[in-house]
Amino acid sequence: MTSTTSKPLDTTRLYLRQPTEQDAEAISAIAGDWEVVRRLGRMPHPYMDTHYRFFLDHVVPNEPTWAILWRQTGSIIGVIGLKPDAEGESAELGYYIARNCWGRGFATEAARAVVQAGIGSLGYRRLKSGYHLDNPASGCVLMNVGFTVVGAGYISGLTTFREGIFKITQRRRPGFRERQI
Numbered sequence: 001m002t003s004t005t006s007k008p009l010d011t012t013r014l015y016l017r018q019p020t021e022q023d024a025e026a027i028s029a030i031a032g033d034w035e036v037v038r039r040l041g042r043m044p045h046p047y048m049d050t051h052y053r054f055f056l057d058h059v060v061p062n063e064p065t066w067a068i069l070w071r072q073t074g075s076i077i078g079v080i081g082l083k084p085d086a087e088g089e090s091a092e093l094g095y096y097i098a099r100n101c102w103g104r105g106f107a108t109e110a111a112r113a114v115v116q117a118g119i120g121s122l123g124y125r126r127l128k129s130g131y132h133l134d135n136p137a138s139g140c141v142l143m144n145v146g147f148t149v150v151g152a153g154y155i156s157g158l159t160t161f162r163e164g165i166f167k168i169t170q171r172r173r174p175g176f177r178e179r180q181i
Contacts, residue, residue, distance in 0.1 A: 008066075013106070013109060016110060017069070018060060018066065019055070020067075021056065023067050027079060030098045031047040031051070031052075032045075036098065039135045063081050064118070064122060065081035066079070066110070067079055068097070068110045078095060080114050082118050090128060091124045092127070093127050093128070093129040107137075119172075126171070128170040148171070
């Protein structure tokens with residue numbers, strides 16, 4: 001079984017740390033933007049105070065989760081995390097970035113740090129993720145941090161009108177081989 005602890009992570013431009021009660025306003029503002037959340041499978045919309053409370057009480061303690069802070073401003077610009085599978089051997093990478101920060105490489109920089117922690121100190125054998133076909137930028141983020149496309153599927157999100165075709169990607173720990181059945 002792997003750890004669900006979110007130790008702080010540092011990158012050149014970002015500081016990643018566990019979300020807190022004090023982050024409610026900033027994270028809720030980002031999560032309340034339909035353009036940010038419309039391609040996320042696990043995000044309700046509209047995003048309300050009760051959703052942030054659920055996030056803090058149930059997601060943060062049980063899944064490695066980080067608030068993404070931009071060092072230049074000290075502002076929260078997104079959230080990133082790993083949702084472990086039932087066996088704890090692999091996890092799903094998910095993230096979102098404030099719309100005014102898109103196109104600057106922040107998602108790639110944060111994802112690179114979390115992927116390294118996920119297959120390193122957190123001990124996951126495999127990470128997976130997905131992206132909607134109408135969000136090729138997210139596909140680029142995943143490819144840039146070493147994921148490869150392994151299939152496609154159909155997803156139905158928590159909000160009406162968010163279903164769509166997406167691509168499934170994965171990244172394995174070096175030297176990891178699937179068990180043969």
